[in-house]
Amino acid sequence: MSVNSRIPGFKDSTPEQRRSVLAERTGLAADDLAVLRPDAGLAVEQADHMIENVVGVMGIPVGVATNFVINGRDRLVPMATEEPSVVAAASNAARMARVHGGFHTSSTPPVMQAQVQLLDCTDPHSARLRILEARREIVDLANAQDPMLTTFGGGAQDISVRIVPTRTGVHVVTHLHVDVRDAMGANAVNTMAEAIAPRLAELAGGRPLMRILTNKADLRLTRARAVFDQDMLGGRDVVENIVHASALAESDPYRAATHNKGIMNGITAAVLATGNDTRAVEAGCHSHAVVEGAYRSLSRFEMTAAGDLTGILEVPMPVGLVGGATKVHPVAQAAVKVLGVTSAIELAEIVVAVGLAQNLAACRALASEGIQRGHMSLHARTVAASAGATTAEMDGVVARLIADRAIRVDHAERVLAELRAGN
Ligand SMILES: CC(C)(COP(=O)([O-])OP(=O)([O-])OC[C@H]1O[C@@H](n2cnc3c(N)ncnc32)[C@H](O)[C@@H]1OP(=O)([O-])[O-])[C@@H](O)C(=O)NCCC(=O)NCCSC(=O)C[C@@](C)(O)CC(=O)[O-]
Numbered sequence: 001m002s003v004n005s006r007i008p009g010f011k012d013s014t015p016e017q018r019r020s021v022l023a024e025r026t027g028l029a030a031d032d033l034a035v036l037r038p039d040a041g042l043a044v045e046q047a048d049h050m051i052e053n054v055v056g057v058m059g060i061p062v063g064v065a066t067n068f069v070i071n072g073r074d075r076l077v078p079m080a081t082e083e084p085s086v087v088a089a090a091s092n093a094a095r096m097a098r099v100h101g102g103f104h105t106s107s108t109p110p111v112m113q114a115q116v117q118l119l120d121c122t123d124p125h126s127a128r129l130r131i132l133e134a135r136r137e138i139v140d141l142a143n144a145q146d147p148m149l150t151t152f153g154g155g156a157q158d159i160s161v162r163i164v165p166t167r168t169g170v171h172v173v174t175h176l177h178v179d180v181r182d183a184m185g186a187n188a189v190n191t192m193a194e195a196i197a198p199r200l201a202e203l204a205g206g207r208p209l210m211r212i213l214t215n216k217a218d219l220r221l222t223r224a225r226a227v228f229d230q231d232m233l234g235g236r237d238v239v240e241n242i243v244h245a246s247a248l249a250e251s252d253p254y255r256a257a258t259h260n261k262g263i264m265n266g267i268t269a270a271v272l273a274t275g276n277d278t279r280a281v282e283a284g285c286h287s288h289a290v291v292e293g294a295y296r297s298l299s300r301f302e303m304t305a306a307g308d309l310t311g312i313l314e315v316p317m318p319v320g321l322v323g324g325a326t327k328v329h330p331v332a333q334a335a336v337k338v339l340g341v342t343s344a345i346e347l348a349e350i351v352v353a354v355g356l357a358q359n360l361a362a363c364r365a366l367a368s369e370g371i372q373r374g375h376m377s378l379h380a381r382t383v384a385a386s387a388g389a390t391t392a393e394m395d396g397v398v399a400r401l402i403a404d405r406a407i408r409v410d411h412a413e414r415v416l417a418e419l420r421a422g423n
């Protein structure tokens, strides 16, 4: 179903009103979104089947970013995060990209890599070639572990072998390249790694040790690109300043760390909402930011010939639609339905587009009025709640905090006391 992701005023509705607008815009039945209701969500009994020693469930806010157009299709994007202004920022940037066609994405095939570490090889360079000569045998042995994956058109495709000098000697490290289709793929490739390790050790004349995927999933890349409107950004000066901000993040690891955190604000929120492995995605993105030994920004912004701003982001994006928590967490299931995705690649491309949008919104704020106006005015609600404001008191306290330009808990407590005393 084609969605219209442009919902002006969505921000001023109540959660219940937003859920009904969401159902209407996506064509989903109310039941599909029932898990988002306050009395629903993940039950403790369900959680007890997901992790160990369960004692309860922790609720995380789930918002929906609006305005996204990705490869010509409108998307409403569920985002799970505790941080104020993140969902607003993503929606804001998507609005600025919309006028120039929104986001355009692409991906490599979903190839994950497992590593098998071999120690004590007396002739590591010859060992490497002996392993490569047995490529077909190793790939077939790996595929014998997961025949289902091959029926989906996936499975082990290739191997590569690296010689890694370490302080405990030279290690021969074999990478098994596995197309995991719509899975995130960690369990699948780890099983294959354990299965091929003995044969690799025999070929190399070494001892196998680590048999595990690498989260530096640089054969599973997803890219997003967009043009953001000069006028909506605030004019040519703002465009030029964002390019300066990008240039610093490309050259300075101190700035790059926060620039990339801004990207992950969007990526991690969308990954969490769909029940995917946020740690795997973050490890992949941050390891991908190291280029020629230096940690740099993951994205880049340039000015177009027309004076608008174009941004690109290319990162590993190991997310799945089958397996992991995605299939068992009810809210993740609802999020996947709202997204309307049917493949892991489709999900990955939406996630990376959100990361680019998040990055742009932050850089635009920083390159113009500064981050605090927007961020803190939304953070004021959290401050008011920390001071004990009820829902009925919230708007009054927030308005005073912003008017007094004092978005602090101690001031919120004073304001609350005044309001309650009838002043
Ligand atoms: C916060 C805004 C969006 C306000 O920006 P604004 O211009 O005051 O917003 P507006 O009222 O003009 O609304 C513009 C659009 O923003 C969205 N929007 C606006 N308000 C809301 C809201 N309440 N709820 C939901 N959506 C909202 C919404 O899409 C709206 O348009 P609509 O769709 O309604 O036609 C802007 O100032 C902004 O994007 N700031 C950036 C905030 C940010 O990046 N937050 C992330 C946390 S800071 C951080 O950790 C990252 C950082 C900064 O360190 C990274 C880095 O250093 O690079």
Ligand SMILES: NC(=O)C1=CN([C@@H]2O[C@H](COP(=O)(O)OP(=O)(O)OC[C@H]3O[C@@H](n4cnc5c(N)ncnc54)[C@H](OP(=O)(O)O)[C@@H]3O)[C@@H](O)[C@H]2O)C=CC1
Pocket (backbone or CB within 6 Å): 146, 147, 148, 149, 152, 154, 180, 181, 182, 183, 184, 185, 186, 187, 188, 189, 190, 213, 215, 277, 279, 280, 320, 322, 323, 324, 325
């Ligand atoms: N990042 C990390 O370092 C690590 C992460 N993990 C965890 O591993 C989990 C993800 O691993 P993953 O292998 O995806 O989990 P699963 O094993 O749960 O799911 C993958 C399996 O789903 C089946 N499947 C069904 N349909 C498809 C399809 N269309 N495409 C692909 N597979 C399909 C296949 O199994 P079959 O062929 O048997 O049907 C496949 O092996 C996450 O929970 C993650 O947290 C675990 C270890 C380390």
